[in-house]
Amino acid sequence: MSLERQEVEKITHLARIAVGEAEMDALARSLSGILDFVEQMSAVDTQGVEPMAHPLHMAQRLRPDQVTEQDQRERFQSIAPEAEAGLYLVPKVIE
Amino acid sequence: MQWETVIGLEIHAQLATKSKIFSGASTAFGAEPNTQACVVDLGLPGVLPVLNGEAVTMAVRFGTAIEAEIGRRSVFARKNYFYPDLPKGYQISQFESPIVGRGHVEILLEDGSAKLIGVTRAHLEEDAGKSLHEDFHGQTGIDLNRAGTPLLEIVSEPDMRSAKEAVAYARRIHQIVRYLGICDGNMQEGSFRCDANVSVRPMGQKAFGTRAELKNINSFRFLERAINFEVERQIDLIESGGKVVLETRLYDPNRDETRSMRSKEEANDYRYFPDPDLLPVELDEDFIAAITAGLPEMPDAKRHRFMKDYGLSAADAEALTAGRALADYYETVAKTSGDVRLAANWVMVELGAALNREGLDILDCPVKAESFGGLVARIKDDTISGKIAKQVFEAMWAGEGDADAIIEARGLRQITDSGAIEAAVDEVLATNPQQVENYRAADEAKRPKMLGFFVGQVMKRSQGKANPQQVNELLMAKLGG
Numbered sequence: 001m002s003l004e005r006q007e008v009e010k011i012t013h014l015a016r017i018a019v020g021e022a023e024m025d026a027l028a029r030s031l032s033g034i035l036d037f038v039e040q041m042s043a044v045d046t047q048g049v050e051p052m053a054h055p056l057h058m059a060q061r062l063r064p065d066q067v068t069e070q071d072q073r074e075r076f077q078s079i080a081p082e083a084e085a086g087l088y089l090v091p092k093v094i095e
Numbered sequence: 096m097q098w099e100t101v102i103g104l105e106i107h108a109q110l111a112t113k114s115k116i117f118s119g120a121s122t123a124f125g126a127e128p129n130t131q132a133c134v135v136d137l138g139l140p141g142v143l144p145v146l147n148g149e150a151v152t153m154a155v156r157f158g159t160a161i162e163a164e165i166g167r168r169s170v171f172a173r174k175n176y177f178y179p180d181l182p183k184g185y186q187i188s189q190f191e192s193p194i195v196g197r198g199h200v201e202i203l204l205e206d207g208s209a210k211l212i213g214v215t216r217a218h219l220e221e222d223a224g225k226s227l228h229e230d231f232h233g234q235t236g237i238d239l240n241r242a243g244t245p246l247l248e249i250v251s252e253p254d255m256r257s258a259k260e261a262v263a264y265a266r267r268i269h270q271i272v273r274y275l276g277i278c279d280g281n282m283q284e285g286s287f288r289c290d291a292n293v294s295v296r297p298m299g300q301k302a303f304g305t306r307a308e309l310k311n312i313n314s315f316r317f318l319e320r321a322i323n324f325e326v327e328r329q330i331d332l333i334e335s336g337g338k339v340v341l342e343t344r345l346y347d348p349n350r351d352e353t354r355s356m357r358s359k360e361e362a363n364d365y366r367y368f369p370d371p372d373l374l375p376v377e378l379d380e381d382f383i384a385a386i387t388a389g390l391p392e393m394p395d396a397k398r399h400r401f402m403k404d405y406g407l408s409a410a411d412a413e414a415l416t417a418g419r420a421l422a423d424y425y426e427t428v429a430k431t432s433g434d435v436r437l438a439a440n441w442v443m444v445e446l447g448a449a450l451n452r453e454g455l456d457i458l459d460c461p462v463k464a465e466s467f468g469g470l471v472a473r474i475k476d477d478t479i480s481g482k483i484a485k486q487v488f489e490a491m492w493a494g495e496g497d498a499d500a501i502i503e504a505r506g507l508r509q510i511t512d513s514g515a516i517e518a519a520v521d522e523v524l525a526t527n528p529q530q531v532e533n534y535r536a537a538d539e540a541k542r543p544k545m546l547g548f549f550v551g552q553v554m555k556r557s558q559g560k561a562n563p564q565q566v567n568e569l570l571m572a573k574l575g576g
Contacts, residue, residue: 014364053170053369053375054371056374059374059375059376061374062147066119067121069114069133086128087128089234093179094228
């Protein structure tokens, strides 16, 4: 399966990864190769096989509804790029 | 052309757990920013989500209450998108196997008839944080206290055909989650949020029109207004040769309009896949049966029972079952007073007005249900008239004691002694000979109105305590009516 350049651009945008013009073609070939490899799976007859949600055959354990976490804002914000008035600051996200 | 409106709602109900859905951080509202956002909520490397059992229980309570299929095996999935208030870059939600499947609720239409609205599904997910766009030198401030708060997203079928129906459905879901105690229903604080998918199509057409998704609606009133605005916008657009585009629109209550949210609309591509950090949730029959058995009487059942047992109209039964506390209050009053109809009227009219005036919830009502029932009992057994009862109620509201004590202390007992009433009637007739003459000379049709004068005089003389029916009867007889 061969990916169009447009599709690769869409994927890089969705992943928010900046890919240089020069790398585009190579990336398209690599991604297509991965898809080809996975494509082999379609040869297997999966009729009647239940889709797998998790490789472990176990059920989710449930936690009691208790507050167990203390406030550690100081520590978390000491490693944040920028914080003010208790808020994490990020580049403006609306026009 | 005749147009038909088609509406489906997505309701996000914040579940009333103490801790978050995947972490042990508190969900209390109103804390200082980011003081309730722990490593899991911040999406720091190496953390693992652990599912809150109470959130699962609450979701199943909702599912059983609307007679929905419960997912015996439900799966959490990652919904991928980038936004600064979503630290992990994905929201943990459910996609292919939700915890609650198809169910339904009943709404009452304005003409009193009932309509079933389908619920497509309800799934568990985590909330995102909040972005604050003002006052940070051109930057956006992020508060992650809300990140990870458990939500139940309730998706309806596109079964509603007017803004009024949509509001009735939203109110019904609101009522159900409050009956169940799984959500506080506070719309201002965002614990109960409605998004509306709205489209129009020519009357009689089968295929749906293109829909717009309305967001940012934080009251039932705004829900109705936003939908009505949007329906008109779409019809105007189509009739003037335009086309509705699939988009998200924000409702602006100040300008009462909806606005497109993005200038350049990108098709959503969330790339859902099962979250490898979480195992499938498996529920056994015993767990579900125990929850079903523990359900309170739900609004539909209660409404129907009130209609059947108390002979109330659909509208009265609907009003009295709006909340569990109100319904309980009414039932106590009905029982104590021994008159279900009178009890219904007094709870809805007098008590309702007083609560409204003071802005009080029924739970904070200063007059207890037993006392109020005692008052209604005195109306029923003719100890006091309805008019005097209003005075007694005011005194009870002000904390002066029970109805009987107030009636005694103020000497408000109704006069039913026919001798005393007759004396008062005679006095009134004797002191108003001219009016008596006028009355006797008047047309049959005008007499009832003129009788009011005499009744008023007798009541005044008895300080409102004479039995009105007896006064009427005596006056009619004496005036030669």
